Amino acid sequence: MKFTKMHGCGNDYVYVSGFQETIEDYPAMARKVSNRNFGVGSDGLVVILPGTAGDFRMRMFNPDGSEAEMCGNAIRCVGKYVYDKGMTREKVVRVDTLAGLKVLELTEEDGTIAKVRVDMGEPVLDPVKIPVASDAQPVLAEVVEASGRSFPFTCVSMGNPHAVTFVEDTDAFPVEEIGRQVEVDAKFPRKTNVEFVQVLDRETVKMRVWERGTGETLACGTGACATLVACVLNGKTERKATVRLLGGDLFIEWDEATNHVFMTGPATLVFEGELHV
Ligand SMILES: N[C@@H](CCC[C@H](N)C(=O)O)C(=O)O
Numbered sequence: 001m002k003f004t005k006m007h008g009c010g011n012d013y014v015y016v017s018g019f020q021e022t023i024e025d026y027p028a029m030a031r032k033v034s035n036r037n038f039g040v041g042s043d044g045l046v047v048i049l050p051g052t053a054g055d056f057r058m059r060m061f062n063p064d065g066s067e068a069e070m071c072g073n074a075i076r077c078v079g080k081y082v083y084d085k086g087m088t089r090e091k092v093v094r095v096d097t098l099a100g101l102k103v104l105e106l107t108e109e110d111g112t113i114a115k116v117r118v119d120m121g122e123p124v125l126d127p128v129k130i131p132v133a134s135d136a137q138p139v140l141a142e143v144v145e146a147s148g149r150s151f152p153f154t155c156v157s158m159g160n161p162h163a164v165t166f167v168e169d170t171d172a173f174p175v176e177e178i179g180r181q182v183e184v185d186a187k188f189p190r191k192t193n194v195e196f197v198q199v200l201d202r203e204t205v206k207m208r209v210w211e212r213g214t215g216e217t218l219a220c221g222t223g224a225c226a227t228l229v230a231c232v233l234n235g236k237t238e239r240k241a242t243v244r245l246l247g248g249d250l251f252i253e254w255d256e257a258t259n260h261v262f263m264t265g266p267a268t269l270v271f272e273g274e275l276h277v
Contacts, residue, residue: 010247072221
């Protein structure tokens with residue numbers, strides 16, 4: 001099976017063209033390719049397929065085999081993939097996802113796509129739709145207990161669920177210990193991604209993420225969007241801010257007029273390969 005390894009801010013996936021390859025069992029393939037000892041090694045599997053409403057369709061699977069509705073870092077790489085491989089000549093590309101149609105604007109540098117801006121759509125703040133068991137709307141401080149401590153979470157869906165909490169120092173925070181427990185807390189019926197955020201100033205935050213179905217990753221695009229929305233809802237930043245992740249920076253805007261969130265960041269090719277399946 002031919003594949004391409006790409007990353008967005010260090011959030012790395014194995015990309016497979018569904019135009020050329022047939023995968024019979026997506027969850028099993030995701031578990032296989034993601035394994036960093038026995039597979040290619042990645043934060044999951046992304047399959048690029050023909051679109052229905054859009055030009056293309058993206059399906060994304062976590063290393064545990066679960067399918068996510070949306071992946072911000074992957075969708076930027078899908079834009080790079082389809083343009084650099086000549087599957088489109090357009091610099092505006094529409095991609096179907098389980099979280100709806102997303103529109104990508106591609107920026108070329110030295111003959112390849114280096115940067116992508118994505119219209120991520122409207123954040124979902126209704127607790128039933130996120131989903132999270134809470135009576136509040138928006139959910140600004142839903143308390144979850146982990147390791148004997150109480151953490152107030154602001155909950156946002158960007159198509160997939162996110163729970164954001166503010167901490168003093170992300171570098172020192174026990175992300176794995178707390179994230180692992182919050183991900184599977186009974187308040188989150190479809191589990192949740194968990195973001196730990198340190199506000200540096202009104203236009204810059206640091207964030208570390210524990211991803212549903214994956215563990216800690218170097219970056220999460222939907223998580224960066226949920227973080228900015230949580231920051232604005234809690235009066236901590238402006239509507240445009242840089243989110244500093246372990247693997248790089250994403251620029252996020254929450255447009256007041258349209259209520260849409262926009263994410264701008266890099267898309268990077270690592271290598272191409274062939275996997276014996
Ligand atoms: N890293 C991604 C999100 C991937 C899916 C997530 N683990 C989930 O299950 O919702 C991103 O960049 O958005």
